[in-house]
Amino acid sequence: MTLWWIVAGTVVGCYLLKLAGYLVPARVVENARARRLVELVPVALLAALVVVEAIANGRHYDLDGPRLAGVAVGAVAAWRRAPFLVIVVAAAATAALLRLA
Amino acid sequence: MSAPTRRSVVRDCVGVGVAVGTYGIAFGAAAVAAGLSAVQTCLLSLLAFTGGTQFAVVGVIAGGGGIAAALGSGLLLGSRNALYAMRMAPLLGVRGLKRLLAAHGTIDESTAMAIGQDDSELARTAFWWTFGAVFVMWNLATLLGAAGATALGDPAKFGLDAVVPTAFLALLAPRLRQGRVEVRVALGGAVIAAVLIPLTPPGVPVLAASAALLLAGRVSG
Numbered sequence: 538m539t540l541w542w543i544v545a546g547t548v549v550g551c552y553l554l555k556l557a558g559y560l561v562p563a564r565v566v567e568n569a570r571a572r573r574l575v576e577l578v579p580v581a582l583l584a585a586l587v588v589v590e591a592i593a594n595g596r597h598y599d600l601d602g603p604r605l606a607g608v609a610v611g612a613v614a615a616w617r618r619a620p621f622l623v624i625v626v627a628a629a630a631t632a633a634l635l636r637l638a
Numbered sequence: 639m640s641a642p643t644r645r646s647v648v649r650d651c652v653g654v655g656v657a658v659g660t661y662g663i664a665f666g667a668a669a670v671a672a673g674l675s676a677v678q679t680c681l682l683s684l685l686a687f688t689g690g691t692q693f694a695v696v697g698v699i700a701g702g703g704g705i706a707a708a709l710g711s712g713l714l715l716g717s718r719n720a721l722y723a724m725r726m727a728p729l730l731g732v733r734g735l736k737r738l739l740a741a742h743g744t745i746d747e748s749t750a751m752a753i754g755q756d757d758s759e760l761a762r763t764a765f766w767w768t769f770g771a772v773f774v775m776w777n778l779a780t781l782l783g784a785a786g787a788t789a790l791g792d793p794a795k796f797g798l799d800a801v802v803p804t805a806f807l808a809l810l811a812p813r814l815r816q817g818r819v820e821v822r823v824a825l826g827g828a829v830i831a832a833v834l835i836p837l838t839p840p841g842v843p844v845l846a847a848s849a850a851l852l853l854a855g856r857v858s859g
Contacts, residue, residue, distance in 0.1 A: 544678045547695050548685040551716045555688075556741040558731075570767060572728075574757065574851050576817020578721045579749055580820050581827030583810040583845030586746070588828045590803035593835045593843075595697065597720045605802030608807065615804075615811040621653040627803035629660070631799030 607632030647751075647760050648767050654747050655771025657805055658689065659779040664690055664798045666783020672700035675785040684781035687773065688745050689802075691716040694841050711841035718845065722749040727751075729761055743769030748811035817852050828852030 544563050592598055611628030619627070662683065669679035674696065682692050695712040711821045723744045729752060743765070753766040813820050827847035834843035 540674055540678060541697070542818065543695060543699065543705055543708045544674070545679055545718075547682060547691065547712050549711065551686040551688050551691055551719070552742065553743045554716050554721050555719045556714065556738070556742065558720040558725075559727045559737055559741055561724050561727070564672060574854060575721060575725045575821050575856035576753065577752065577820065577851055577854055578718070578725070578848055579746070579809065579824045580813050581847045581850040582718050582721075582844055583806050583813070584827035585808040585822035585844045585851075587810065588804045588831045589835065589843055590806060591830065593840075596836050597837075597838055598835060601799070602792075603797070604794075604800045604803075605704050607797055608803050611659060611668075611800070611804030612807055615808045618811075620651055621808050622657055622820045624808045625657040625660070625801050629797035630802040632800035633795065634797075636797070636811065 538620040603635035606635055642755065642760060643762055644760065645799065647755065647764050651751055651764055651767035652771045652806075654768050655773075655775040657801065657808075658747060658772050659775025661689070661805070662776040662779025663782075663800055663802050664785075665689065665696070665776075665785035666780040667786070668693070668700070668783075669696045670784045672696045674699065676781075679784040680781055683777050686716075687742060688716050688719055688775070690746065690844070697840060707839070711839055714839075714841035714845050718848075719744050721848070722746070725749060726752065729758055730765060740765075740769075742745065743773065745769075745772070746806070747772050747809060750813070754759070754809075754812040777812060822853045823850045824834075826853040848853075 564587040586595065587608075592600055607630075610631040611624050614624040614627045664710040665683065666676075666679055669682065669692075670676060682695070683709075686692055686695075690714045693831055694715045695708050698708040698711055722743060725742070726749060730740055748765050748768040752761040755761040755764050810824060814824060827850040829852055830847045831843040833848055838846070
């Protein structure tokens with residue numbers, strides 16, 4: 538039963554958060570500086586997500602060699618402007634192959 | 639690469655969907671392993687539809703956390719979608735039912751793909767195609783992962799754990815080419831998150847990274 542409450546709360550909460558952003562008065566984002574800052578928000582969050590997903594496991598640092606090597610190979614591919622699929626497949630293949638070794 | 643066309647944008651969006659979808663398998667498997675039923679797992683992907691939050695919630699459940707901890711970290715992570723929506727609202731210019739639908743599709747990937755485009759027409763194309771591709775693939779993959787959770791074994795064996803950070807990195811890359819302010823903000827966000835990992839509950843490091851916007855300094859519109 539608790540699990541159902543968690544599922545319901547997550548579903549409703551997530552949707553309301555998304556919708557809230559569309560209901561903010563337009564003038565808030567019409568201001569040039571505010572707009573530029575909102576534009577930059579995903580840059581900060583995406584960078585944080587890269588770090589957290591790469592080196593964290595819950596509240597602990599988790600430096601896993603094959604995973605970090607995969608991310609590094611993916612980073613090189615991204616830097617070389619490879620297509621998105623090539624980037625992630627290179628990362629997964631690197632990590633998987635290193636674990637076979 | 640040559641200037642992006644509608645066709646190349648659509649191709650990239652579908653690529654994002656397929657890539658994210660592969661990780662949906664891991665989500666489905668992780669959720670079932672944490673004790674959710676396959677139906678609950680699929681409902682999360684269909685209706686919550688925001689990967690970071692879903693993983694956070696499942697992680698807390700797996701760690702024995704209760705409702706407050708699960709919803710707390712999940713919604714903290716999900717709150718960034720409100721910021722994305724503020725960014726997308728003027729770009730999409732949607733009203734009525736279409737706005738309700740756009741809200742559902744406002745996630746990391748669709749926002750990143752949209753704002754990575756040079757003009758607003760391509761940005762709208764990128765948003766809707768990424769939403770569609772990710773939605774279809776994420777949900778099919780969740781179902782697959784939930785159904786085959788035991789058969790798949792450890793997702794790390796297939797390198798799927800390297801896919802998530804790399805996917806976010808690939809989404810970030812075009813933004814880093816837009817200017818020094820972007821690079822500064824990204825580095826700031828990365829450092830903030832790295833420092834906070836052991837100090838705060840899951841979800842907080844990512845949200846707190848938005849403080850890196852202070853590094854934007856005097857930005858011009």
